[in-house]
Amino acid sequence: MGNQEAPNPKEPPALWELAALFAFIGVTSFGGGLTAYIRRLVVSQKRWLTDEEFLPGLGLVQLLPGANVVGLSVYIGNHLRGPIGSIVALTSMITPPFILVCFLGFLYFHAGTTTDTKALLAGVTAAACGLMASMVFEAGQKAIKGIFDVFLILLTFALVRVAHLHVPYVIMIVAPIAIWWHRPRTGKQKVESTGAEQ
Amino acid sequence: MIRTFLQLAGLFSALSLSAFGGGKVVLPSMHQAAVSEYAWMTDQQFVDLFSISMAAPGPSMMVVSLVGLKACLSYGFWFAILGAFIATVAMFVPSSILVFIAGKWWDSWEESPWRRSIQQAIMPISTGLILAATWIIAKTSIHSIPTAIMAAVALALMLFTKINPVLMMGVAGAISWFFLR
Numbered sequence: 494m495g496n497q498e499a500p501n502p503k504e505p506p507a508l509w510e511l512a513a514l515f516a517f518i519g520v521t522s523f524g525g526g527l528t529a530y531i532r533r534l535v536v537s538q539k540r541w542l543t544d545e546e547f548l549p550g551l552g553l554v555q556l557l558p559g560a561n562v563v564g565l566s567v568y569i570g571n572h573l574r575g576p577i578g579s580i581v582a583l584t585s586m587i588t589p590p591f592i593l594v595c596f597l598g599f600l601y602f603h604a605g606t607t608t609d610t611k612a613l614l615a616g617v618t619a620a621a622c623g624l625m626a627s628m629v630f631e632a633g634q635k636a637i638k639g640i641f642d643v644f645l646i647l648l649t650f651a652l653v654r655v656a657h658l659h660v661p662y663v664i665m666i667v668a669p670i671a672i673w674w675h676r677p678r679t680g681k682q683k684v685e686s687t688g689a690e691q
Numbered sequence: 692m693i694r695t696f697l698q699l700a701g702l703f704s705a706l707s708l709s710a711f712g713g714g715k716v717v718l719p720s721m722h723q724a725a726v727s728e729y730a731w732m733t734d735q736q737f738v739d740l741f742s743i744s745m746a747a748p749g750p751s752m753m754v755v756s757l758v759g760l761k762a763c764l765s766y767g768f769w770f771a772i773l774g775a776f777i778a779t780v781a782m783f784v785p786s787s788i789l790v791f792i793a794g795k796w797w798d799s800w801e802e803s804p805w806r807r808s809i810q811q812a813i814m815p816i817s818t819g820l821i822l823a824a825t826w827i828i829a830k831t832s833i834h835s836i837p838t839a840i841m842a843a844v845a846l847a848l849m850l851f852t853k854i855n856p857v858l859m860m861g862v863a864g865a866i867s868w869f870f871l872r
Contacts, residue, residue: 549798632818
């Protein structure tokens, strides 16, 4: 392990500091690239965690269900202040956006569908559609390592769109196939990974 | 009313534990439940609410709160807030508890070769699910040549520039309001 240049003595932040930072993350976070953003704030700026502490947490939340930002707030909160820290980090991150979207929701249903709101939302939904499509490309780039991955993508798509199965069932069907296909192979890969480790 | 609360809690806690690769992968299920199965809203309303949640700051899956809000809107203001609250808690808490529990075993797990396998296996599945989600949004949001052009431009901007998506959606809304109203 690296020797960390810790400018501060290792004293965990107060709960209110945790709450303030995650409320800030909550209202300033949009779309992608968020994990890098959180790492910059928590590791580089505040120095609450070292990379050796942060990166395993990132690996964990990428593997588990749920948004990475949400998982990271729980992981970081717990790491710094225990279970209470998790709760504080999560609730302070979610509450401001929650109030804001509820306000926008009431506005939407109250204003109803006038020609103005219709025209405005036509543009916003079209842009949101483009944004989602860009996520397909980004995810696909990481996912496709061979022709079988393309098959897995299309199988998943067909089970949702053609068979109208709910996502949990789709995962139960496709995940065993996908994990079997990507199972650790003895031989080449193992040599590579042990070689990289040392 | 209680039934709606229970439906929201059941739906979103199940989706919370299935959201491998982020909240957006469960969007197709959310759409199917909210529009077809429970008939809480129309297709157009779902896509509008989704776009509003994307254009607002916060984790991308705040659309969950809006689905809860609309499901309970007919019961009155405070029940709508309560519905939004129940949906949000159901979406965020189960996966968070899992992070908390799994974190305790993570040290012994991290070096396992299966970890990479599972990570690589999840990716094509979440890609397929995001593709299905995009399909749903596209079907409703692209209904004319101008909207098709805007979606294509938005896609190109996201892929090739570092533009802030919220800014982009705001500008798209303004342009569309100016020309299409």
